[in-house]
Amino acid sequence: MKIQIKKSTILIGLLLIVGFILPRFAGEYYIHISVLVLFYAYMAVSWNILGGYAGQHSLGHALFMGIGAYTSTYLFTVIGLTPWIGMWLGGAFAGVIGGFVGYLCFRYGVKGPYFALVTIALAEAAVYIVTNIPSIGGAQGLEVAWTGNAPQLMQFDGKSGYYYMILVMTIIAVWLSSWLIKRRFGYQLLSIRENEDAAEALGVNTLRLKIQATVISAVMTALGGTFFAQYFTYINPRAVFGEGPSVQILLFAIIGGIGTVWGPVVGALVLIPIAELSRGWLGGTFAGAQILLYGTVLVLTMLFMPNGILGLYHKFLGKFQNRQSDGGKSEAL
Amino acid sequence: MVFSFELFGQAVVTGILIGGIFALISVGLSLIWGVMRIINFAHGEFLMIAMYIAYFLVAKGGWDPYLTILITAPALFLIGIIIFQVTIRPIIKDPPINQIMLTVGLSLILQNLALVFLKADVLTANTAYTRMNFYLGGVVVRGSQLIAFVGSALAAFILYWILQKTDIGRAIRAASQNRDAATLVGINVRSTYLLAFGLGSASLGVAASLMIPFYYTSPTVGLFFGLIAYVVVVLGGLGNFIGTLVAGLIIGLTESIGASLLPGSLARVLTFGIFIFVLLLRPQGIFGGKQK
Amino acid sequence: MSLLEVSNLRRDFGGLTAVHDLTFSVEPGEIVGLIGPNGAGKTTTFAMLSGFITPTSGEILFKGTSINKLKPHQVCLLGLTRTFQIVQPFPDMTVLENVMIGAYTHHPNTVDAKKKAMEVLERINLAHKAEEQGKILTLPELKRLEIGKALATEPSLLLLDEVAAGLKDVEMEEILELVRQLNREGITFLIVEHLMKVIMNLSHRVIVLDFGQMIGQGTPAEISKNPAVLAAYLGKED
Ligand SMILES: Nc1ncnc2c1ncn2[C@@H]1O[C@H](COP(=O)(O)OP(=O)(O)O)[C@@H](O)[C@H]1O
Ligand SMILES: [Mg+2]
Numbered sequence: 105m106k107i108q109i110k111k112s113t114i115l116i117g118l119l120l121i122v123g124f125i126l127p128r129f130a131g132e133y134y135i136h137i138s139v140l141v142l143f144y145a146y147m148a149v150s151w152n153i154l155g156g157y158a159g160q161h162s163l164g165h166a167l168f169m170g171i172g173a174y175t176s177t178y179l180f181t182v183i184g185l186t187p188w189i190g191m192w193l194g195g196a197f198a199g200v201i202g203g204f205v206g207y208l209c210f211r212y213g214v215k216g217p218y219f220a221l222v223t224i225a226l227a228e229a230a231v232y233i234v235t236n237i238p239s240i241g242g243a244q245g246l247e248v249a250w251t252g253n254a255p256q257l258m259q260f261d262g263k264s265g266y267y268y269m270i271l272v273m274t275i276i277a278v279w280l281s282s283w284l285i286k287r288r289f290g291y292q293l294l295s296i297r298e299n300e301d302a303a304e305a306l307g308v309n310t311l312r313l314k315i316q317a318t319v320i321s322a323v324m325t326a327l328g329g330t331f332f333a334q335y336f337t338y339i340n341p342r343a344v345f346g347e348g349p350s351v352q353i354l355l356f357a358i359i360g361g362i363g364t365v366w367g368p369v370v371g372a373l374v375l376i377p378i379a380e381l382s383r384g385w386l387g388g389t390f391a392g393a394q395i396l397l398y399g400t401v402l403v404l405t406m407l408f409m410p411n412g413i414l415g416l417y418h419k420f421l422g423k424f425q426n427r428q429s430d431g432g433k434s435e436a437l
Numbered sequence: 438m439v440f441s442f443e444l445f446g447q448a449v450v451t452g453i454l455i456g457g458i459f460a461l462i463s464v465g466l467s468l469i470w471g472v473m474r475i476i477n478f479a480h481g482e483f484l485m486i487a488m489y490i491a492y493f494l495v496a497k498g499g500w501d502p503y504l505t506i507l508i509t510a511p512a513l514f515l516i517g518i519i520i521f522q523v524t525i526r527p528i529i530k531d532p533p534i535n536q537i538m539l540t541v542g543l544s545l546i547l548q549n550l551a552l553v554f555l556k557a558d559v560l561t562a563n564t565a566y567t568r569m570n571f572y573l574g575g576v577v578v579r580g581s582q583l584i585a586f587v588g589s590a591l592a593a594f595i596l597y598w599i600l601q602k603t604d605i606g607r608a609i610r611a612a613s614q615n616r617d618a619a620t621l622v623g624i625n626v627r628s629t630y631l632l633a634f635g636l637g638s639a640s641l642g643v644a645a646s647l648m649i650p651f652y653y654t655s656p657t658v659g660l661f662f663g664l665i666a667y668v669v670v671v672l673g674g675l676g677n678f679i680g681t682l683v684a685g686l687i688i689g690l691t692e693s694i695g696a697s698l699l700p701g702s703l704a705r706v707l708t709f710g711i712f713i714f715v716l717l718l719r720p721q722g723i724f725g726g727k728q729k
Numbered sequence: 730m731s732l733l734e735v736s737n738l739r740r741d742f743g744g745l746t747a748v749h750d751l752t753f754s755v756e757p758g759e760i761v762g763l764i765g766p767n768g769a770g771k772t773t774t775f776a777m778l779s780g781f782i783t784p785t786s787g788e789i790l791f792k793g794t795s796i797n798k799l800k801p802h803q804v805c806l807l808g809l810t811r812t813f814q815i816v817q818p819f820p821d822m823t824v825l826e827n828v829m830i831g832a833y834t835h836h837p838n839t840v841d842a843k844k845k846a847m848e849v850l851e852r853i854n855l856a857h858k859a860e861e862q863g864k865i866l867t868l869p870e871l872k873r874l875e876i877g878k879a880l881a882t883e884p885s886l887l888l889l890d891e892v893a894a895g896l897k898d899v900e901m902e903e904i905l906e907l908v909r910q911l912n913r914e915g916i917t918f919l920i921v922e923h924l925m926k927v928i929m930n931l932s933h934r935v936i937v938l939d940f941g942q943m944i945g946q947g948t949p950a951e952i953s954k955n956p957a958v959l960a961a962y963l964g965k966e967d
Contacts, residue, residue: 161534163541212717216533217476221667222716228664229709236701288833288842291822295830298819298863305779305813307805307834307882347660351541358538392552392656399545403524406539410531 115366116279123271127264133384135263141376142270143331148357148368149277150324155354156363157290158317159297163220164227165353167205168322170345171198172329174234177246177339180257187258191330195323202322206315227345234341245340248333258334266335273331274369277324282365284320293317297363325353348395355398359405361414370413375401443575448697449690450576456689457586458644460682462662463669464593465640468600471676472613472633473529478540479520481663482547483638487513487645488654489555495562495649502564502650503584509642517638518631525634526627544659551656559655566650581650592643596636597678609633613676668712674722683724687711730793732757732886732917733778733809738787740773740941747773748941751787755886760908760918762928762949765938766961771921772814774938775888778919779811780804791886805834808885812878812892814921816871820864824855827863827874831881846881853877853907869900876907887911889920893927905931929953937961 127135147169155161175197176190208214209222235243253261260266284290295303296310304310333339343349360371379394409416466480477483487509494500494508520543528539569580600606611619612629620626652658665688673684688708695704715723731754738751748770755761763771776782778789780801789796796804801811810831819827828846829839836842850856853873858866866874872892879887889908893901908931912918922928928935929949937945937952939961945952952958 155534159534161537163537208717214716214720217537218716218720220537221476221671222713224664224667225709225712225716229706229713232702232705232709236703287839288837291826291829291839292833294822294826295819298821299817301781301801302813302817302819302878303830304801305781305805305811305817306831306878307802307810308830309800309802311800351545358534362534392549395545396549396553399542399549402542403539403546406531406535406542407524407527410528410535 116275116282119275119278123275124268127267132263135267137377137380139263139267139270139335140380141372142267142274143328143335144352144356144376145369145372146270146274146277146331147325147328147353148355148360148372149274149281150321150328151354152357152363152368153281153284153293153324154317154321156357156367157285157293157297158314159293159363160314160317161216161220161354162223162318162321163354164223164225164350165321165325166345166347166349167223167227167230168198168202168325169329169332169349169353170227170230170234170339170341171201171322172326173333173339173344174240174246174329175326176330177248177333178240180248181246186256187330187334188256191258191327194330195326198326198329199319199323202318203315206318210311210314224347224350227347227350230345231341234345241340243341245338245343246333248337248339250337258330266331270331270335273327278365278369280324285365289313289316294363352398355402359401359412361412364412364414367412367414374413444697445694446574446576448694450573450578451582452690452693453686454579454582454586454689455693456686457589458648458685459665459669459689460685461589461593461640461644461647463666463673463681463685464596464678465637465644466666467670467673467676467678467681468596468609468633468640469637470670472609473525473630475525475529475536476540476667477637478537478663479544479547479659480641480666481659481661482544483513483517483659484641484645484662485551485654485656485659486516486547487642488649488652488658489551489560490642491646491649492560492562492654495564496560502562502566502646503588505649506643506646509646510639511642513642513645514635514639518635521631521634526630529630544663548656548659555656557656559653561653562649564650579651585647585651588647589644592640592647593678593682596640599636600678605629605632609636665708668708671712671720672715672722674724677722677724680722680724684722731755731790732759732792733919734788734790735778736788736790738774738777738789739785740770740777740782741785746941748777748938751938751941751943753936753943753946755917755919757885757917758912758915759934760912760920760932762932762935763919763921763938764923764925764928764935769938770941771938772890773941775811775890775921778804779809779888805882805884808883809888810879810882810884810886811888812875812890814890814894816868816875818863818866818871818874818878820862822863823860824863824866824874825850825859828877828881831878834882849877849881852880854903869896869903872896872900872904873907876904880911884916886917886919889918889922891921891923894923901927 126138151165172194175194176187179185179190179193180187205226209219214222234240240246251257251259253259255265292303292308292313295308296313300310329344332344356371356375357368359375360369361367379397382397383394405412462484466477469477490509490512491502491505494505495502524539524543528535566581566584571578571580600610608624608629609632611624612626616626669684669688670681672687673680691708691711692704695707733755735754736752738748739746740748751774763774765771777784780796780799780803784797791807791809794807796807819830825846828849829842832842832845836845847856850859853876855870855873855877858870876892893904905927908918932949935946935949935952936943937958944961945955945958947955
């Protein structure tokens with residue numbers, strides 16, 4: 105554990121240094137890819153607090169992304185409220201909804217795949233609800249009007265502004281995630297994931313903790329939703345509440361290593377550049393080729409490295425250490 | 438919106454007929470889910486593949502849509518057992534999140550393979566049955582939907598008969614009730630899983646052929662039917678065959694009556710509302726089923 | 730005042746009454762054995778005492794407070810903790826972290842919790858495994874870890890469900906010695922055990938259940954002579 109703390113600090117430091125000097129050297133296209141990497145890393149880290157630490161696998165996290173995106177964008181387009189404020193209102197809204205959903209599900213003992221199903225249903229219901237409200241754009245969605253380079257309205261000329269913004273968000277998210285996991289709150293979440301009855305018997309208020317994890321995760325995801333809307337300047341119900349974003353939010357955490365601090369970041373860092381570059385090579389001809397790649401990687405990951413990239417890494421590391429310290433003492437298994 | 442008796446009657450008739458198809462699609466999912474406790478999140482995509490097969494046989498091969506069952510059902514059985522053998526069997530003892538993500542991955546692959554190779558076009562087969570309508574007072578009964586309803590009932594009955602009366606069926610039911618006990622009495626659990634997966638998939642082949650005269654196909658068509666199947670299975674009670682059939686009708690009616698009462702596509706919200714309500718308050722379904 | 734007072738406790742599962750009209754009490758400092766044939770309702774009683782299931786009727790007073798409607802974590806906070814018949818470790822956490830979860834109950838700060846957990850690991854003779862993962866432990870180690878996790882919550886009443894089952898004599902003796910030692914330090918025990926040897930050896934007082942009812946209680950010596958008990962329980966022993 106001690107090593108982990110130091111490693112986190114070093115890695116965050118490295119990310120900071122590399123991150124902040126990158127736009128000086130990279131072209132717009134590579135900055136765009138970096139924005140995507142950071143954005144999905146951020147979302148996966150947010151999902152991971154509920155899905156990875158607490159072990160409650162939400163398959164409808166786009167619900168919160170959509171709430172964030174729609175709240176800030178609606179307030180911006182209708183009353184001209186800056187997304188810097190709208191973002192927090194969206195976060196608060198998502199937090200309230202998350203708390204309500206969490207309370208309902210966990211109060212009634214919804215678990216495992218059934219929790220996944222409830223969250224899918226909620227996100228899908230949101231798609232249809234938003235589609236049928238014309239005043240917030242209906243099926244057409246909402247466009248974020250371009251007002252020129254206006255940092256006070258979260259709009260930047262060129263991509264570096266967005267890049268720095270999501271870099272800071274990701275660093276804060278990773279820091280928060282690594283901070284949470286080494287305190288009581290984090291350990292208790294893990295204990296719920298590992299064995300809920302045992303945790304409850306040892307004084308862990310599992311209901312309250314699961315709701316808290318849902319709220320934190322929902323708020324973070326919603327903040328990401330605002331960034332998404334500002335960066336892509338256009339949102340519609342399927343694009344932010346649909347099953348597509350729901351899967352993409354958790355995909356990188358699963359592939360990188362679920363329940364670990366760095367897994368979600370590693371997953372996005374490895375997979376997105378490959379997907380984006382191969383899309384560049386294939387040209388726009390193959391709609392769906394990128395998701396096809398994600399699906400294939402997901403299936404292969406589950407079959408051949410069920411604990412993700414970091415799991416595999418630790419396995420090799422673990423074997424190596426075992427051999428060093430106690431010969432072949434694996435008969436305990 | 439003006440509400441009339443005719444409109445309501447129409448919604449009820451359409452709802453029941455569509456509900457029959459929902460039931461058949463869901464029975465396959467219920468079988469797989471109930472027996473091996475894995476939710477196949479690619480269930481809708483299996484249906485999508487079957488619909489493409491049926492569509493091409495009808496539109497390009499000039500087949501009678503109902504004859505395509507001879508191809509779609511065995512083809513889906515085969516696809517089902519191959520996919521099971523290659524991807525699902527190896528993770529049958531893995532944590533649920535891995536199983537979920539694996540089948541989610543499968544659904545992404547199938548959906549986007551279709552998108553890459555078949556394009557996003559919405560395809561509609563024009564068959565002799567497509568415009569065959571009957572009139573009951575002011576209510577239109579679409580012949581193709583009526584045939585689909587009867588066909589679904591028949592297929593569901595055959596599946597039920599297989600499960601209740603054949604050795605294979607008994608083995609599958611035993612394995613679903615108690616895996617260890619089944620192993621003890623000499624049932625090969627692994628091959629029953631394989632069969633259950635094959636049968637559950639084959640039922641989608643039948644459903645696809647029955648639907649093709651009146652329903653379009655596209656790479657994303659499975660999304661909707663997949664979701665409907667989860668709703669129906671949960672509502673009917675996991676592994677409860679009759680419950681699933683009744684739940685199919687309830688959801689069919691909810692969708693069509695809802696659509697006639699509510700503006701736009703809000704009826705879908707009603708369906709998900711029922712789903713969430715059941716998951717929270719009666720996870721064993723309204724007719725009882727296996728405890729979760 | 731008794732530490733634990735159970736009166737007219739009853740629990741139905743559908744048509745089946747697993748526990749009915751159970752009344753007994755546990756005094757501070759005691760080791761009380763709860764025995765009875767399979768299906769007598771011992772585990773159900775434990776589940777009610779620890780808040781995992783709510784009684785159909787009856788009353789449970791712990792330190793004078795009614796705990797009928799409390800959740801397990803609330804009961805634990807009051808000083809009543811249970812172990813499970815089937816060991817329940819946190820498999821992907823280290824042994825130290827396993828125990829820390831218990832220690833956090835009264836030590837919210839991680840440094841303190843770790844210190845408390847280390848002390849407990851010394852007591853249960855698992856300190857050398859502190860950094861190993863829960864899932865690689867052997868059964869005797871898991872049984873000790875089960876006690877360790879509970880111990881870390883600093884209980885005044887500890888419920889042990891079949892804590893010696895499946896152990897060899899030497900391993901069992903180690904656990905029994907630990908229980909005696911902890912009892913001398915002031916922890917009260919209510920233990921369910923299938924093995925008569927363990928019960929007779931350890932308990933100050935024994936309560937016998939059959940079909941969800943108490944059919945006798947007394948010292949181990951008295952119990953082994955009670956004809957009703959012999960008929961109901963010892964006769965069925967294999
Ligand atoms: N959750 C439950 N649902 C239905 N019956 C139960 C449940 N738990 C226990 N029982 C029944 O209650 C009776 C007492 O069981 P239990 O308390 O486990 O006995 P013991 O631990 O003494 O062997 C048994 O007949 C058992 O089948
Ligand atoms: Mg028992």
